[in-house]
Amino acid sequence: MPNWRHFTNEDDMSIQVNLRQNNAAYDSAATAAGEASARILDAQLGNAGTLAERIGLIVSLHPDGVVFSTSLGMEDQAVLHAIAASSAAVDVFTLDTGRHFPETLETIAASVERYGRDIRIVSPERRALDELISRDGVLGFRQSLAGRKACCDVRKVQPLDRELAGAEVWITGLRRAQSGGRGDLPFASFDAQRGLIKVNPLADWSLADLESYIEANRIPINPLHARGFPSIGCQTCTRAIKPGEDIRAGRWWWESADSKECGLHSPGADAGKRMPGGEA
Numbered sequence: 001m002p003n004w005r006h007f008t009n010e011d012d013m014s015i016q017v018n019l020r021q022n023n024a025a026y027d028s029a030a031t032a033a034g035e036a037s038a039r040i041l042d043a044q045l046g047n048a049g050t051l052a053e054r055i056g057l058i059v060s061l062h063p064d065g066v067v068f069s070t071s072l073g074m075e076d077q078a079v080l081h082a083i084a085a086s087s088a089a090v091d092v093f094t095l096d097t098g099r100h101f102p103e104t105l106e107t108i109a110a111s112v113e114r115y116g117r118d119i120r121i122v123s124p125e126r127r128a129l130d131e132l133i134s135r136d137g138v139l140g141f142r143q144s145l146a147g148r149k150a151c152c153d154v155r156k157v158q159p160l161d162r163e164l165a166g167a168e169v170w171i172t173g174l175r176r177a178q179s180g181g182r183g184d185l186p187f188a189s190f191d192a193q194r195g196l197i198k199v200n201p202l203a204d205w206s207l208a209d210l211e212s213y214i215e216a217n218r219i220p221i222n223p224l225h226a227r228g229f230p231s232i233g234c235q236t237c238t239r240a241i242k243p244g245e246d247i248r249a250g251r252w253w254w255e256s257a258d259s260k261e262c263g264l265h266s267p268g269a270d271a272g273k274r275m276p277g278g279e280a
């Protein structure tokens with residue numbers, strides 16, 4: 001008598017192997033297509049003129065699913081200005097960690113008023129936040145690097161990943177000149193981990209370019225920048241820097257310099273590159 005269970009298990013296994021092979025083939029084809037699209041965009045952005053024209057080009061090539069996550073830093077305020085100037089259909093959101101400076105919240109309000117467009121406020125998932133605080137306490141991020149990363153993960157990385165799921169293109173305010181490790185930052189690359197094209201329209205801008213753009217266009221910026229805060233994140237984890245200090249010295253100042261990552265710009269499309277000065 002045939003062993004039907006044995007037969008069915010083999011059959012199931014064969015189906016699963018086929019599914020895995022099909023999924024792997026699909027993933028591989030999707031990655032190749034994403035990389036090809038990113039290469040085209042990277043080349044074209046290098047020839048585009050103004051920042052608003054770069055934003056317009058991005059949206060013309062990818063009319064659906066372009067998102068911009070702003071930390072309200074100087075770079076991101078410049079990008080927001082260009083999005084508004086180009087009238088491009090871009091979904092703009094910011095991550096509300098629940099620990100922002102009042103000045104950061106005021107910058108959000110000032111930007112909404114200036115540009116007359118919505119900046120969606122994205123909050124951490126309630127349950128994950130409750131579990132984090134009940135396990136680590138309200139200041140758990142000070143106790144260990146693991147505790148700090150867990151806090152950033154719940155308050156920033158998970159909400160960001162949730163918002164990026166389904167997006168086709170993610171605009172950032174990264175610049176090559178922000179750190180030595182970011183010197184080869186492309187205008188566009190495929191982020192295989194998140195399955196989208198990551199675009200950096202300010203990639204070739206210097207700090208002087210950024211400052212003159214902000215001044216010429218009277219772009220609202222966080223008043224803390226004028227008080228010694230070049231890089232602004234959560235209030236509990238950011239201090240002003242002293243003259244001569246690195247621009248990131250005020251972020252998680254109790255940690256060593258090489259651990260100052262929160263995971264928003266994860267290794268992958270731009271592996272090894274650090275967060276922008278204004279990244280929350």
Ligand code: SF4
Pocket residue numbers: 097099141148149151152153155156233234236237262280
């Ligand atoms: S910057 Fe500090 S408070 Fe903000 S999410 Fe990270 S560890 Fe938590």
